[in-house]
Amino acid sequence: MLVLGLSNMRDAAAALVSDGRIVAAAEEERFVRQKHVTALPVHAIRYCLREAGVTLRDVEAIAVPWKYWLVGRRAWLALTAMVRSPQLFRVKGTRSLERVSREWKELFWLRRELTQRVDAVGHRPVFLDHHLCHAASSFLVSPFERSAILVVDGASEADTTLMAMGEGAQISVLDRTPLPHSLGQFYAAMTAFLGFRPDQDEYIVMGLAASGEPTFAAALRREIVRLLPQGRFELNTRLLDFHLARAGLYVQEFVRLFGPPRHSTDELTQRHRDLAASAQLVLEEVLLHLGRHLQSLIKVESLCLAGGVAYNCVANGRLRAELGFTQVYVPPAAGDSGTALGAALWWTARRGGSTARPQLPSAYLGPQFDEHVCRAALAREGLVAELLTDAQLYERVATELTRGRLVFWYQGRMEWGPRALGNRSLLADPRREDMRELINSKVKCREPFRPFAPSVLDERAQEFFDLPAASPFMQFTVRVKASAKGIIPAVTHVDGTARVQTVTREANPRFYELLATFGRLTGVPVLLNTSFNVQEPIVCSPDDAVRCFLRTQVEWLVLGNLLVRQPFQQTVPVHER
Ligand SMILES: [Fe+2]
Numbered sequence: 001m002l003v004l005g006l007s008n009m010r011d012a013a014a015a016l017v018s019d020g021r022i023v024a025a026a027e028e029e030r031f032v033r034q035k036h037v038t039a040l041p042v043h044a045i046r047y048c049l050r051e052a053g054v055t056l057r058d059v060e061a062i063a064v065p066w067k068y069w070l071v072g073r074r075a076w077l078a079l080t081a082m083v084r085s086p087q088l089f090r091v092k093g094t095r096s097l098e099r100v101s102r103e104w105k106e107l108f109w110l111r112r113e114l115t116q117r118v119d120a121v122g123h124r125p126v127f128l129d130h131h132l133c134h135a136a137s138s139f140l141v142s143p144f145e146r147s148a149i150l151v152v153d154g155a156s157e158a159d160t161t162l163m164a165m166g167e168g169a170q171i172s173v174l175d176r177t178p179l180p181h182s183l184g185q186f187y188a189a190m191t192a193f194l195g196f197r198p199d200q201d202e203y204i205v206m207g208l209a210a211s212g213e214p215t216f217a218a219a220l221r222r223e224i225v226r227l228l229p230q231g232r233f234e235l236n237t238r239l240l241d242f243h244l245a246r247a248g249l250y251v252q253e254f255v256r257l258f259g260p261p262r263h264s265t266d267e268l269t270q271r272h273r274d275l276a277a278s279a280q281l282v283l284e285e286v287l288l289h290l291g292r293h294l295q296s297l298i299k300v301e302s303l304c305l306a307g308g309v310a311y312n313c314v315a316n317g318r319l320r321a322e323l324g325f326t327q328v329y330v331p332p333a334a335g336d337s338g339t340a341l342g343a344a345l346w347w348t349a350r351r352g353g354s355t356a357r358p359q360l361p362s363a364y365l366g367p368q369f370d371e372h373v374c375r376a377a378l379a380r381e382g383l384v385a386e387l388l389t390d391a392q393l394y395e396r397v398a399t400e401l402t403r404g405r406l407v408f409w410y411q412g413r414m415e416w417g418p419r420a421l422g423n424r425s426l427l428a429d430p431r432r433e434d435m436r437e438l439i440n441s442k443v444k445c446r447e448p449f450r451p452f453a454p455s456v457l458d459e460r461a462q463e464f465f466d467l468p469a470a471s472p473f474m475q476f477t478v479r480v481k482a483s484a485k486g487i488i489p490a491v492t493h494v495d496g497t498a499r500v501q502t503v504t505r506e507a508n509p510r511f512y513e514l515l516a517t518f519g520r521l522t523g524v525p526v527l528l529n530t531s532f533n534v535q536e537p538i539v540c541s542p543d544d545a546v547r548c549f550l551r552t553q554v555e556w557l558v559l560g561n562l563l564v565r566q567p568f569q570q571t572v573p574v575h576e577r
Pocket of ligand 1: 134
């Protein structure tokens, strides 16, 4: 059974599942080069079909992770906020209405839209419960036969959390929290209040929280987010309304309690750090509250997380450490893009299309390009490459990294989900303390406090990190061992933690070999690994990679086995400039 999953809302994406096997999955933003794009994902769909060698006519079901006709409550809350604030209507009204009506129109006429923009469609689309698709995106690819499932995001059709039980290929709903009580919207509103982009920059707030004190947590608990019995919580939207916050609007009482909102260009003060720490702490407390209730409902050892809030790897680390779940699984695409895959998997499971559960041992589900495509991209920019054998490449790149050089490392299939996991990565030596600030200021053009993540050989991870289990998708924050903090300062956050990726030979043989070679040269099989992009989506094609490379001062670009030196590059590494 061939099932195409697609989502046309924020973080649009497509995924193809054939007889229960995941063939391909990709976010539309990578193709159209616009972060978090809201669109019918025609490029991602075409890629998935091409990867499988099929056409839309061959697809037996098109699964969409939204019952779009059930969003009445969601629409009502947005309209109510606009009525309360004419200013909001002026700022957001027309554009929001245009976007929503376009999304709905695309879904209502989906068969026609796909036929016009991709190819003729053989079957009618099916529309599925958004949160169940999130749940499926996690549980159905997890290694667990039986598991608790917790979905937390901004909002589904009408809810904000889902508690469920997964068994075999079945998912049974245990409880839901209705709008407007949304943990995702609370954190997004606080992100906006701190001068960052809501629904996008939450991870920046999470990083900032490490350098603050939760001095506002008591006020947030008292006035904004209250815990209720039975795993419920309440959000006071009269004081903090997500819709108003997205437009930069706050009621006077909120400003009296927490101070004025920060503009994106304002300097970050200790109050902002403390507010971030407070919002983060309250988020963690509510998640633990939800997790405890879920545990009281079912006695299982495993937990699957999904929804945008599951990208909060600090909270994930606490859920794993402080609740009785011995194993916690978070898929690489935990947010809304993941629901495209979840929809395809959930429909396959419901129709009994496959009794076998698919596996997701790695996140490399996106497109890959041959050497001649890479060579053509380089030639277009007049760049000359050196073709190396595998062994030469690992040795050369590892040696350059030990010298303080930065390397864009582009290999094989693109990652599914927002993390660069060794196929579209910028790599650096984690032993150099100045590396974080240098990359932040000279390459990424972002705030100096932003942390970078380490990738480590799976079998050597315990030497450096307090890691209770493998972490192939960088979804958990763990403590850096006291003995290792001085060894890998560039990937040790200010609070002594790190968001680790553990790498096995099976998951990514080329990245594994590079880490092993760097480990042999230095005794430290760890690399600083950040995404291959600058203020844009992670690169997809070799052309994207070359363009991005030339916009930076990164010394080396690797495309497969091709090694390219930055044209301006003399012999001075970034850290000495
Ligand atoms: Fe969602």
